[in-house]
Amino acid sequence: MKPLGGKRSTIVAALDIGTSKIACVIAKLKSERGREMPRNRTHSVEVIGFGHTRAYGIKAGTVVDIEAAEDSIRRAVDQAERSAKVEIASVILSVTGGRLGSESFAASVRVPGSAVEGGDIAHVLDAASLHSVRDGRAVLHSIPIAYHLDDVSNIQDPRGMLGRTLAVDLHVATADYPALQNLILCVERCHLSVEGMIAAPYAAGIAALSDDEAELGATVIDLGAGTTTLAAFVNDTCVHMDGIAVGSFNVTQDLARGLSTKLAEAERIKTLYGDVIEGGSDHTDIIMVPAIDGSTHGRGNSTTRAQVIRITRARIDEIFEMLHQRLSSAGILNLTGRRIVLTGGGAQLGGVGELASRMFGASVRVAEPRAVAGLNNAARTPAFAVVAGLAAYPQFAGREHFEPRRRLAPHEGTYLRRVGRWFKESF
16 A cells, blocks of 8 residues: 655544454544654554444455455444544455465665665565565565665665665565455445555554564464464564464354353353453352253253363463464564563453463563554454554555566576575574
8 A cells, every 4th residue: 555654644444354343443644743652653543433343254354255244344334434424435454364474585686886775775675575476375565674784784774875785684474365355355345445455463563562562572463253363573573474263253162062052152151251260269150051042941051160261271272372383483482572462352351361471481461452542442452453553554554565576587686585684693
């Protein structure tokens, strides 16, 4: 999407399409140049319209019933438009499905002049992007991590500096192309255009991380209903993304099966009694459970809160173990200083922060959206971090490298490799 200029104010619409809910935010981004703002932000974000509804036709972040999904999107957008008293024509869209993943690329080029110019930066970014496209995968983000000029490493902006060889480490996040196509088709059937597609954990990080967390390093884990996704940040830059098609709705399914009850009742029990840490009285706390046909038969259809916690804990353990394995394989935990920030509806389960701290050996906090004005109390929760981050994203878009010239052959003097100097030195 087109980056937002520092002096320009605008109205944006953000649409978070999840497995259990669809949320739409209409926000005013107001230029605050000259005023004290959180680091790397140029605009304040004020929500002027908000709508959310239960999602139908979506499974694990992908469309499985296009008509049902379209109807859900229309309802959420209509609510937001009515509360904002404006009509929208385009949206910034979240991506949670499509097997989200990322790779790092690096390239170096010769600097023809004595000082680095904008053309040299574009040249090296094009070179790094050249091999980032994979069959069946679409590029969501192409983010420069750091530049290097001769023997000077980790330069944020080399423009105007003297040197002979300019190198860059580039983080490229991708998702399955068909999954994105169907999301776009769904939105376009609602007579809306897609202004940009943003990985959900990246948006959650924009909304939830403090300045120091983004600078020193932190991993954002967004516990959604159908997917759990993550994004790692270091030096105010997103350096890694990943995701799995397991989320808090799997807990609901486990409870429905384990307690022989309906999914709606299992969701109610999870919301009211769900936890992942057992307490002393949980073995004696009795919960009445309607049978799967909706009937109740006295005390025979009951369980203890301890049993609910055991079922919930087993699935959350599995999710955290899968993420721990992926983060360890990528070397991310140590890179981000073992700091974890949890967002998403699943982060509201009791004890989930404490369990994550044990599993990852990390400092963990559960985060709500920050630096966003106008959100009502119902939306000021971890479940709405992604949509809040989408609304703030346009002021971050200028950091990315858009539309690489893929037909351009590598220039003479270009050296492409898969892992950049920044990663090697960081580990």
